[in-house]
Amino acid sequence: IHKTPSVTGVALIGMLASIIVYLIATIDSAYKAKRTKPDYELKDYNRWYAYVLLVLISMGGSVGTSMYVKANFIEAFRVPVASNYPTIVPNDRFLANKLAYNNSDPKRGDLIVFINPENRRQNYIKRVVAVAGDTVEIIDNEVYVNEQQLERQRLPQSVLDNIKIKVHGKSLEGDVFYEINGDAKYKIFLAKPPHDQASHNFSKITVPPHHCFVLGDNRNLSRDSRHFGPVLLATIKGRADYLYFPAKDWSRFGRIKN
Incomplete structure (x- = not known):
């Protein structure tokens, strides 16, 4: 971003x-x-x-x-890509709360901004799915945290009616779900070919101290902890809280809705 x-x-x-x-x-x-x-x-x-x-x-x-x-306190960002669709649409502009983790660590379900471990001049926005001490594993595109498969609830395609997008000139097609992760509930998107480009499997690891494990909400079109491993908490810039300039559908203005 x-x-x-x-x-x-x-x-x-x-x-x-x-x-x-x-x-x-x-x-x-x-x-x-x-x-x-x-x-x-x-x-x-x-x-x-x-x-x-x-x-x-x-x-x-x-x-x-x-x-x-x-x-x-706050910092403004623009997202140029679709890796967190449908929560974040390309060219959305949002505010990150830099005070969010002054006295606490990120929780499962938080949408965080952090320094890209592979390119420190770049920032990423991803979803926290596991925290320090958790085990995390992905089998056939299903996420397991502490050996428990995260529940998914299919949503109708109509939830995407006002935020449909194209990636590389082709309509982004796929299925949308709610994923339930402890107390958190958020939307994820499973893109179909040709946009199904991410690995559907990830060997079990334990998230080390002072780290968290992140995934893009657009699971099949995201570069995240499956590629660069858990994120060091010290590299987190803040929590994505408010959309101040939505690229599509101004009813999304305000606090980011999961």
């Missing part, structure tokens, strides 16, 4: 609003200056460059605030 430009969407709106306020204030000041008595004596600070400097300092403060928010 991609970061949005250097400020979050919310901070950018605030910055634009600040610029508009500065422009209005400047116009108002100019108007009042024309009405000022001609015998008014200019002060040391009544110089054009002083006002320009003031504006630049104020704008710099806005940018600094937005960067602080991005580093510590």
Whole structure:
């Protein structure tokens, strides 16, 4: 997934609003200056460059605030691929909560953003299916956590009516289910050929301490822990919580629905 430009969407709106306020204030000041008595004596600070400097300092403060928010509270991302369909649609834009794991570890079912172990300049968004100490195994595309097969409930194709997509110019076809993982319940998609490209089997492992095991919701079209192993918790950037610009179907706006 991609970061949005250097400020979050919310901070950018605030910055634009600040610029508009500065422009209005400047116009108002100019108007009042024309009405000022001609015998008014200019002060040391009544110089054009002083006002320009003031504006630049104020704008710099806005940018600094937005960067602080991005580093510590929320960060905006755009998803260019379909590996987490149907929960996340290509070109969805969402906010990651960077405070989510300050005092706790990810839980099964969480949708997390983390640094790609194979390319540290890239971020991934995937679903946590197992946590430290769990065993996980995949047999014929069925997931087993602690030797228990995760229950699936088939959903009608109509749930995809407003978010149908194409991948490499071909319609993405497949079956959609709810997967139940402990207290978590989320949608998964099993793509049919030619988009069925992921391994349907994975040998049993125990998730090591300070790690979690992740899978894409689009199980047959995702690069995840089946390829690069469990994810180190220290590389997690946050939990994907809110869609602020859905690529399709604006009823999805707001908290991400599993």
